[in-house]
Amino acid sequence: MSIQTISGSAQEVRQQIRSNAWRGITSGVAPGHVQANLAILPKDLAFDFLLFCQRNPKPCPLLEVIEPGKVEPVLTSPGADIRTDASGYRIYENGEFTAEVDTIEDYWRDDLVSFLLGCSFSFETAMVDAGIPLRHQQTGNNVAMYITNITTTPAGIFSGPMVVSMRPVKRGQVVRAVQVTSRFPATHGAPIHIGSPLDIGINDISRPDFGDAVEIKDDEEPVFWACGVTPQAVALNCKPPLMITHAPGRMFITDQRDADYAVL
């Protein structure tokens, strides 16, 4: 995996990825374009998973669902191939992580349904544009993520706790942070919770369940957003025979612009 970045339009970057010229971390790549979390599941689980996403739109904001066996995200990225054009993939078999791969052509089956879910990069751009700094970006870390005591609404075999991401925000900017992220419901939207971590079952804010810990200063509040790790965690709880996701930080870049998904 390369750590160098790359410039170009969403289509140009996907072409570089498909030709194996570059497969790196996609944060900051093709700025202004919506990036997607991937979850790929067999068709016999697809109705339940689609229903789970419909019932839990904040952690599971669907950008597109590709029908069984089809590989082109016609609505968000015409011409792309979901098997080759994400920067990296992870294979889970019976709930166990078994491989991280560059393409999934060897794993493809005609009964697989691909779910593209909005990621937080869109609303993070909106926060930075509004003058709200993001400490994890400044320090070059991954965002801090926590398993909460907030239950998702189950659907069929899928259930489990909500995972949230946390960003410290200066008290004077908390209202503005709510406003600017509310404009992006397709990419997690408004916060789930502001302030006391204990209220949502986080006993030690200094020990995130995923990602990296981050300092919270005296003039800041921790602000929590629903996180796209939730649907992956919930799906893996059920130990599906096969589930394919993007690799952490190596997303699928769509042709859609952040502004296309802004409300009001």
Added chain:
Amino acid sequence: MSIQTISGSAQEVRQQIRSNAWRGITSGVAPGHVQANLAILPKDLAFDFLLFCQRNPKPCPLLEVIEPGKVEPVLTSPGADIRTDASGYRIYENGEFTAEVDTIEDYWRDDLVSFLLGCSFSFETAMVDAGIPLRHQQTGNNVAMYITNITTTPAGIFSGPMVVSMRPVKRGQVVRAVQVTSRFPATHGAPIHIGSPLDIGINDISRPDFGDAVEIKDDEEPVFWACGVTPQAVALNCKPPLMITHAPGRMFITDQRDADYAVL
């Protein structure tokens, strides 16, 4: 069917309906509560129909999907029974309208999936509250609805044109009409089109495809919203062996309040 109205909370009204004490037109009943269009389909069509709704959220805003064979809308109306608590039902077999009935217990099957879709009553209330009068309400008519040349995004076997409703709005109030309805994406949300009917394939505004014609005055623009008739029309195009809907104007009243679904 009674034309008299009825007062009471959503739960009280549903109890009156279930006991057959009252089964009338639900417009204006249990004010402030979200009313739902119903579409009930066999499970083997449910994934495609759920995906159709996900791809076309403006005409098909999902409030709740009840899992196969289950009859209680746990999320929006706990304690209710989808087989008895709508004011009236229509049965379609192989795409043909075959019966209008008070309850559907005789038609119920363990493989049926119930879809509750937002209806326009919520945003109409918001318009009236904002001082934008609705002519069809004033004249006691049904809203005017038209088949357009706007294509929906297909999913599986489901495809077809979008049906819209039209309300004349004074030019000075058009911006406000966009703003107040944008707050209710779960009940069709912002308009689809403002002005020239020809632009969206409506050749004769005086002849609606459904509902009643309405006068457009010189100082008014026709404003068009995506209509909940769309998913029913699209589903019936496919001639499913069995499809059950609510009867026109005789909706299912949920426990949810309009305000619960307002964004910003």
